[in-house]
Amino acid sequence: MTRVLSGIQPSGEIHIGNYLGAIKQWVALGERLGREAFFCIVDYHALTNPLAYDPATLARRTFEAALVxxxxxxxxxxxxxxxxxxxPEHTELAxxxxxxxxxxxxxxMTQFKDKAAKQEAIWSGLLMYPVLQAADILIYKADTVPVGEDQVQHIELxxxxxxxxxxxxxxxxxxxEALLNPEAPRVPGIDG
Structure with a gap:
């Protein structure tokens, strides 16, 4: 492992699952790798969630995600x-x-099928999500991506x-390569 990139969506309030599944591991990786550790608030990815479309809310959640x-x-x-x-190079490479x-x-993509099945209108951003994720990762030439189990298929793509x-x-x-948190590879949500 020489360079790490991972991101967190500001599509909702940061919660204990975010901490256990990602942030705690990020802190340890950051201490070990220093400047070779890249962590991103993925606000464009949040736009695939219809609830994230309010600009003021998205801006506040982006700031809060960084603070947390x-x-x-x-x-x-x-x-x-x-x-x-x-x-801007993220979207250009995407x-x-x-x-x-x-x-x-x-x-x-399993996540696309699962989320699309729950929506009346399927926005193309949801379909293209893993392409933007690939650009997020590859633009920094990251060789390791800390993710939850639900994102492993995207790393394979x-x-x-x-x-x-x-x-x-x-x-x-x-x-x-995907790097699963051995302590919490999948943190189930309480929202169904």
Missing amino acids: NIAAGLDPERVTLFVQSHV WVFTTITPLGDLTR TREIARRFNALFGETFPEP
Whole structure:
């Protein structure tokens, strides 16, 4: 493990599941890796949740997510903590990746199928979520991605996108590995 990237969505209030499943592990990784640890408030990903569309609420939750991470021990003097939408290269690289990602790969994503089944209208952002996630990871050339079990399929797609890009354009991106928190690989929500 040489470079880590992980993100947290500000689509709701930060809760104990976020702490146990992600933030606690991030703090330990940040202490160990320093500047090779990148942690992101993924506000663009939050837009795939219809409840996140209020600009004032999203801005407040983005700020609060950063504060909670810092309060929990993530040291912005040691690691890179940033907001996804403040780095336009994320969406630029995501566009490039959409041109080499088959639609079938996206429609097979379990999270897409589960969330789409609960919505009247299925927004294309939900379908493209894993492509943006791949861009988030690969733009920093992260080789390790701390995630919950529910995101492992997305990391596998990220590996495939990296492999496909490298085959077309030359060795550019590593094929990152998912890093599950051994203490809490899946923290079930209490919201059903």
